[in-house]
Amino acid sequence: MSxxxxxxIDGGGTKCRARLRDANGTLRGEGAGGPSNIRLDPDLVWHSILTACREALGKAGLGEADLNRTHVGMGAAGAGQTSAVERLLSRPLPFASFVIDTDAHTAWLGAFGGGDGAILIVGTGSCGYGVVGGKRHYVGGWGYEISDxxxxxxxxREALRRTVWAYDGRxxxxxxxxxxxxxxxxDPELLIDWVGKARPSDYARYAPTVLDHAKRRDPLGVALITDAATGLAQIATRLLDLGAPTLCLFGGLAEPLRPWLPPPLQQAIVQPTADALDGAILLAQxxxxxA
Amino acid sequence: MSxxxxxxIDGGGTKCRARLRDANGTLRGEGAGGPSNIRLDPDLVWHSILTACREALGKAGLGEADLNRTHVGMGAAGAGQTSAVERLLSRPLPFASFVIDTDAHTAWLGAFGGGDGAILIVGTGSCGYGVVGGKRHYVGGWGYEISDxxxxxxxxREALRRTVWAYDGRxxxxxxxxxxxxxxxxDPELLIDWVGKARPSDYARYAPTVLDHAKRRDPLGVALITDAATGLAQIATRLLDLGAPTLCLFGGLAEPLRPWLPPPLQQAIVQPTADALDGAILLAQxxxxxA
Structure with a gap:
């Protein structure tokens, strides 16, 4: 049984997903756990990882004794931060091996199977990533204050800014x-009170409303979504200029925003070969x- | 001696200034105190106010016994917030009378002596204010997250955003x-760490660098300052559209930004008749x- x-493993800020395959590539099981952005408390992150991992093993009729023949690859939000990775790995691990990289990297691995290409992730934040000739390129993704x-x-956020402009009569x-x-x-005062406490995910909750109005040709909705698409195109175009032949889109807003991207960029978009979980398995392999 | x-009094976030005039309008003295944005702790604000007030009385050879024949008018940052005003006024006052209004209102009072007109304040934040036929209009000034x-x-902030774009090669x-x-x-990582803790006044420290480069025709500097001037023109134009015949500029960035404002707006700009401290005296009168 060796x-x-x-x-x-795909580790994000709200949940952790795991997928188990055997050496032949046969799917054996999947599992899920809690938050696992590795900037979070390492005990919490390990609890989420092991929960997802045990559930996937359980689906395959396997258990604790099989951990030491399991090679794990994890793509995680926050894994670009060396100190967070070191903190996470400062304990004995039950696995045959463990490797971690950014969630962008495993998404790219899944999408292109290790070949040249770029990805654009669009959700609460946005980020571009590509690998060309083995060289990694991150574009954007510096956070919502001055990037994304x-x-x-x-x-x-921009929609709320324009809402205040309209209230002012500007x-x-x-x-x-x-x-x-x-x-x-x-009441704009209530809006401003809310803004004082708003996190990026709070602002992002209004994005679907903006998209809905853009679809119905609301002039402001169209302007805002066109601006967003222009910002995304700038990120994606940089990755193509760096030599990525094609581009895959990821994230909850990728599909709704896709029709708004400029036509030259549309032509570079391809479907990913596999998802980020299979990318994480490739990372483990x-x-x-x-080694 | 009655x-x-x-x-x-001109009350701001970093300091408090006071000016004393007698019933003939003769200048008797000036004084200064500490922070007096009235959203701050009322004890602190009163300490700042009284310090400035006593210094002004002292310059006139007057003292504590003269407080009860002194009518005080104060223009203060934060005075648009009713709860802050109520908190400040919930104690017995030593003055003959005391009245408070926003710093924008006293700036306007000083600038136009109570006549129709608009002001544009440009410093760390930005705000437009005008009074037309006795009706007040605030435009902008909703805070740096979605306004200003x-x-x-x-x-x-925009300059740092473009700095990251340039680093990315976008x-x-x-x-x-x-x-x-x-x-x-x-090191963009150090920049992003800094951004995570930055307050509006921190971002504002880079504005002079942007202005310097704009003057030297740095293409990005010119673009950023032109954008800023466009945003300010939008606020000012709204106030003119509401019926304000002319406009006065206030704040530390007003003069450096003035040459960048669009020509039609330039023609509406006039010099203020008096400053915000004399506006506060008008308010007291x-x-x-x-009464």
Whole structure:
């Protein structure tokens, strides 16, 4: 029973997913756990990882005794931060091997199977990543204060900015500004109080409203989504200029925003070969091959 | 010795200034105190106010016994917030009378002596205010997260955003992006760490660097300052559209940004008749006249 197993983990801020394949690549099981952005408390992150991992093993009829023949690869939000990785790995691990990289890297690995290409992740934040000739390139993704163009947070925040402009009479009101102000009891003071406490994910909750109005040709909605698409195109275009032949889109806002991207960029978009979990499995396999 | 005295106070986040005039309008003395944004602790604010007030009385050879014939008018940052005003006034006051209004209102009173007109304040934040036919209009000034276009904070933040774009290769580097990145040891990670803790006044510290480069025709500096001027023009134009015949500029960035404002707006700009401290004295006088 010494056949190797490979487990891929996709670790994010709200949940952790795991997928188990055997040495032949046969799917054996999947599992899920809690938050696992590795900037979080290491005990919490390990609890999430092991929960997801045990659930995947359980689905395969396997258990605790099989951990030591399981090679794990993890793509995780926060893994670009060396200190967070070191903190996470400062304990004995039950696995045959363990390797961690950024969630962007495992998404790219899954999408292109290790070949040249770029990905654009668009959710609450936004980030571009590509690998060309073995060289990694990160573009954008520096956080919502001065980066993350085209993200849900950026779209929501700009929409609220324009809502205040409309209230001031600086631009015409539109159904979008009316809808957004109504969410704050038509009281800009309440809106500003809310802004004082808002996190990126709070702003991002308004992105679907903006998208809905853009689809219905609300002039402000169209302007905001066009701006977002322009910001995303700037990130993606840089990755293509760096030599990435094609681009895959990821994240909750990728599909709704895709039709708004400029036509030249549309032509570079391809479907990913596999997802980030299979990318994490590839990461585990490459790690074993290197060792 | 029952002749009335009038004291004007200009209360801001870092300091408090006071000016004393007698009933003939003769300048009797000036004084200064500490922070007096009235959203701050009321004990602190009163300490600042009384320090400035006593210094002004002292310059006039007057003292504590003269407080009860002194009518005080105060223009203060934060005075638009009713709860802060109520908290400040919930104690017995030593003055003959006391009236408070926003710092924008006293700036306008001083600038136009109570006549129709608008002001544009540009410092760390930005705010437009005008009074037309007795009706008040606030435009902008909702805070740096989703407002304060053209402010020092907005200019600084956008400059750092473009610096990251240039680092990513999304736009060409310019002397401005090089200068700004060098301030963070040419390490965008250090820049992002700084951003995580930055307050509007921190961002605003980079506005003079942007202005300097704009003057030297740095293409990014010119673009950023032109954007700032466009945002300010939008605020000012709204106030003119509401019926304000002319506009006065206030704040530390007003003069450096003035040459960048669009020509039609330039023609509406006039010099203020008096400053915000004399505006606060007018406020005190009007309050007595109404009583």
């Amino acid at each position: 056949e190797s197993l490979f487990l891929g 163009e085209g993200s849900g947070a950026a779209i929501g 631009i015409p009101t539109t159904p979008l500004t009316q809808t957004l102000l109504a969410k704050f009891g038509n 490459a790690n074993v091959a290197e | 002749e009335s005295l009038f004291l004007g 276009e053209g402010s020092g904070a907005a200019i600084g 736009i060409p580097t310019t002397p401005l992006t090089q200068t700004l990145l060098a301030k963070f040891g040419n 009007a309050n007595v006249a109404e």
